[in-house]
Amino acid sequence: MARLTAENLQRARQLVALYPHPRSALIPILHIVQEQDGWLTPDGMAHVGELLDIEPAEVYGTASFYDMFFTHPVGRHLVSVCTNLACLLNGGGELLEHAEARLGVAAGGTTADGEFTLEEVECIAFCGAAPCLAVNWRFFGNVSNDDFDQLVDDLAAGRLADEVPPHGTLCRVRRRVGLTAGVPAGPPPADDAKPAQGSAQ
Amino acid sequence: MADPVNITVDGKVLEAKPGEMVIAAAERGGIYIPRFCWHPRMRPVGMCRMCLVEVKGPRGFALMPACYVPVADGQEIVTDSPKVKKAQDGVLEFLLINHPLDCPVCDRGGECPLQDQTFAFGPGESRFVEEKRHWAKPIPINPLVALDRERCIQCSRCTRFADEVAGDAMIDFVGRADQTEVNTFPQRPFTSNFSGNIVQICPVGALTATPYRFRARPWDLDVVESTCTACAVGCRMALQSSSNRLVRHLGVDSEPVNHGWLCDKGRFGYEMVDNPGRLRQPLVRKGGALVESTWNEALDAAAQGLARVRDSAGPGAIAVLGGARLPNEDAYAWAKFAKGVLGTDNVDCQLGDGLPAEVVLGLPRATIDEACGADAVVLLAPDIKDELPVLYLRLREAAVDGNLKLIEISPQGTGLSRHAEVRLQYRPGEAATVIRALAAEQVPADGAGGVSAGDIGAAAEVLGAAGSVVVVLGRPSLAEPADTVADAAGVLAAAMPNATFLPALRRGNVHGALDMGLAPGLLPGRTSLDDGRAWFAEAWGQVPGARGLDAAGILQGAAGNGIQALVLVGADPASDFPDRTLARAAMSGGAFTVVVDLFGGDGAFPDADVIFPVAGYGERPGTTTNLEGRVSRLGQKVTAPGTARPDWMVPAELAFRLGGDLGFSSLDDIAVEIERLAPAHAGLTPQLLSRPGYRDGIVVPIEDLQPTATDRPKEHIEVTANKAHLGQVIPENDPEADAPLAPLAGDPPPAPAAPDRARPPLLRFRPAPPTRPAPPVDAYSLRLVASRPLYDAGALVQRSPSLAGLADGPCLRVNPADLGRLGVASGGRVRVTSSRTSLVLDVAADARVLRGSAVLAFNTIGEGAAELIDLSQPVTDIRIETVGPSGREREA
Amino acid sequence: MITDAKPIVTARIGVPESWTLRAYLEHGGYDGLRKALTMDRADVTQEVLTANLLGRGGAGFEAGKKWGMLRKAEPVYLVINGDESEPCTFKDHMLLEEDPHEIVEGTLICAYAVGASQAFIFVRGEFALGLERLTAAVNEAYAFGAIGRNILGSDFSVDLVVHPGAGAYICGEETALLESLEGKRGYPRDKPPWFPAVKGLYGAPTVVNNVETMSNLPWIVQNGGAAFAALGIGRSTGTRIFSVSGHVKRPANYEIEMAKTTFRDLLYDPKLGGGIRNDNELKAFVPGGVSAPWFGPDQLDMALDQDAVGKAGSMLGSGSVVAMDDTTCMVRAAWRITRFFHRESCGQCTPCREGGGWLDKVLRRIELGQGRESDLDLLLDVCDNIAPGLSWPPQKTTICVLGPSIPSSIVSGIKMFRDEFLVHIKDGRCPFG
Ligand SMILES: Cc1cc2nc3c(=O)[nH]c(=O)nc-3n(C[C@H](O)[C@H](O)[C@H](O)COP(=O)(O)O)c2cc1C
Ligand code: SF4
């Protein structure tokens, strides 16, 4: 499996530049690896190790601490059903059972077509809408069994492609600037200098 | 050092060192707080929570981990309250609920801190009725170490060692919570040179050493403390035997040397001693074949051969090579035999892979502690992570945790490169050019030797600001002759008159052998042939008239007709000498050859005339000298196989047969004579060395005599980290075995004997003339760098079954840009041609290799750098061309 | 009583596209920062001290006081905790999605006050939309001149980096968060001896504050600390967001004045929780995140006052209140919470790592009908070995308080509903089916 593509390598290097110490960029870069391949491939992790000058074992050890990282392949849609207290009180357990039946896999499993991985998760901070779940970390609240079936149909049919990107894609907004505070900019601003788009309104 | 503080533990007032943790201070005061994760040589983490005690704070007593609370003046600590007991019992119970309790089949059973704690404090009956955690077990994490994750208590000692001490973070915790396991990256084993240490410091049986698994039970083990001779660092270790066989080596914490660590070669090299292929009887050539014979017959044959050459061609036609693997006493015996009885100065304990004796002995010497405490260390040396592994650990620690700045001057990247403040990666052959630029008033604008002016300037700046500088001096590449290093050393010494030197020669007791005079132009005790002539002539009867040949000269002589008798003392030029073409020619040159070795019955010395089997490591006592000049004792724990004898008896017997008399009949006799005659060894009596306070050895010449081991906390000699299973690890035959470690009251350490006016002066370094500069490299050639891996084709590795497989075949490493330029694909096979010969080797791209050069390991399995090197040239240039896919690819 | 105090941090929520710079500026955005930059750094801190702003992350420590404890050394880092993972807390999630600029502005004010050389906002990795909105806000703020070099024309410069987490509750604990931000496993650090203010990120003095804590700063600078302190009672000043969930009719975040409102108001007032679903009886409630010991209906009239709740043996913690009605199986509730801590233990400390798993297994057995008579004593004693004395705030045998929080629900459950536990054991099944 794959090392980082040239474009992603470039993104990774930009991330490294944001931190006082390169290793701080490890987790953000692992999100890029997971965005690229859907999971953390051994080659991807080894490449990140090279980039940050740390052992692959450290990359793997660190990644494995975190629930969002998968070191084995998962489905294109990661369905995360919460069963923690607020959801438990509002039928989260039953929702999970329904999801297992509907997808035909137990929590932790992936459907044969590789479309869905179902997991039971801890509180996803959406308790006002319990029972709730997330698909690739896009949140859905007050989910009834029927809602769930509809959701699965929509996802499978690609009707939610805009709202729910493939598994691994976390933040679609990219940072546009590097660090600027320490970069001396031309002449010091005049006293009455107005910030770029200051009081436009 | 700041003033000590007082703390109160269980009502007892104890003196503590500022900055240390309560657990350490309490232990010194005799109060033992149980622990698992804490280790005195690593940073505390306070993870296992076993050491909880009550510490008084602003809001009264609270439970705190004694390993993570620094001492403070007036601090009050309680370690024996019911609250502490409940907390500690609780932790122990938690550790046991998922533990398999398979002590009867566990290597650690009988020396396991967890087991001990459980017996001492633990609850009888388990309240845990649930299913235990399961893992597949055990899994190999490398060929030497097996991991049983069910036994693991997640103390992180192993992962911290790997990361913090060794810098080889190839194992880490994986997973979280109670599913946390120690593991490697998938398919990437823990390829550390130091992996055995994690077995030693594991407080349970989770990590076991494959060579030791199920070999013995702790209560059946005999033990003696000794000094490792696998390389010249001289780590203190405990030898353990069972039924007269060595079964385990453990690191002993020596403050000035190894801090308890060993490299895997030293730790598992006992397998060589235990090898069933050891020579048991002398061999004598009869009718063209080597056949077993008696000692008498063999000694007669050897003596006759030597006498014949001496009488026909003179003593100058005899040479003695080797001796760097022998204890000091035996090296002395050979020196006295060669120089005093035979009368030849053609003696060399180094095999063209070292440095001239004048450089090693003549420059002011540093200790390891001094190097670690210096402001700057200049590394003009090979990769010490492979060649002097535990010195690497010490320097790495000082560079990472302390204030030491490293300046690496090497044609290749090394294990310390990432910790270097400045790296001067020079074009092979041009070390002296770079050093001249470094020492110059003004750094040449366009740099020197392939190194930029900026980098040289940066190094000069570090050195200029450093109050103390130590130079670690060795051969950065065996493809560069020793005189360039000698030349560079002279420039450094002149530029930095206060700098001291730590020689980076690797062979076990090479420093002891040099000290004993096993080099041309040298006599025992670091004096020159000329300076010591009168003194030793009087004591020995005669010394050679003029300086003799070094190894290269001897081999050239043997290849021709100049040398007609060759004595090889634990040395095999065919595998050790950098220029293999010359070595082979010498060995088959027809000289009468006497071999003294552990092996030889299996065709290792096809050209020998007589082979004597000798005792190996752990089979005999003696002393050894490390790279600091530290003399320490060797322990004996097992007996040698067959009729093998200690080495010194061979020259003693030969001397008799040649009409001489070495004048000693025991090892102690030799030690006494060395003390009496050798200038550098004045005051070093066997009695002094056998005192427990000097277990860590004594640096010669004796200047400032400080007992060291007296301060060795119990923890440090205990190999199992918690209980005093090995509290009795002290040299055998110790007259004061039962005496306390500290010098007895009213019995101050004996002062060194007053310097003897009559003794000859010690050797002084005199700068050699500048060496011939390397010719410019042409665009089609690559300049060779010969590195030396820890696991090589040498006897220690190849005769230790567990280590043998770790040696790699040769692979030429080249900068990817050069491969591209030359149109060669990485991973393929190439024909490599030097002025000597042509070989077909695997090639790999490696960005750390300097452009225009190529790195190839020396003394690997199969043909390697030694075939290509022509030592008569200042550099070895090679050309490469593709011939096919690599061995690996062909298999795939 | 619900007071008529105006919301401070949630004022803009509900405004169309409240997360954009345009909407933010229309509602007074960045005026607080602009004002702060004209003030002395020390004066900014003084206003926060006067406001007595208590940290909103769970421990409730005075923010201004924390800033004053920084070791005098360069550099200083500011790290904002947006890892919100305490079960049933969902306020920071909302702030990150709905009003990210307010967080950015508060962070910059804090960075100015403490002289930070760089600021990081650590956002829980699962908050994909929050990350997108916050990243967009930071991009906008850089372009606007509010972050980076010479902020808003002043001579103050600081960079701000949005850092995504990757899913581990423990990274909400401030020292685990710092380890994670250093690219490591999220292991809390032992403290004492060193707190983040002394040795934090990369060993440098570091301030760690919660997202909501930051969101209060623009208002405090604009209106003065005294105006903030005028709200609430005693040490519990200003307003605070409470996340109300469970068996209430109107689960949601409510920002209300501190200390003046009671739990009863919060759960039953028609403008707030709106009462228990189906008008069932309330059986018990969690007063401040699942780490907190439970309260029963008899404590409903207690004010939402940090000190009062503390005195009663629990905490306001992360400000999440979960109502459990009389249909709830308390064994299952305690088991679910325990399972959470078991899975989320970082695994360093033996008592937390092993104790969590053990308690999880025993509770599971009881809930599934295989309990033993001795199990309740066993549960309590195992809890006691993690948190000696079983008091609140807990004593600990561990590095951080995750471990000693495990007993909360178990001890509460057994204390308040011992009979229910016993019925499970005696009948060999859960009475709630
Ligand atoms: C186990 C544990 C989890 C925590 N989780 C969070 C969290 O998710 N968010 C948060 O802001 N603080 C959390 N905290 C509290 C932080 O350690 C820290 O006190 C807080 O971020 C400081 O900010 P504040 O003073 O503004 O509240 C947690 C503490 C512990 C012990
Ligand atoms: S108490 Fe638990 S979560 Fe906290 S540091 Fe210890 S093991 Fe980790």
Ligand code: FES
């Ligand atoms: S916590 Fe102190 S020895 Fe492990």
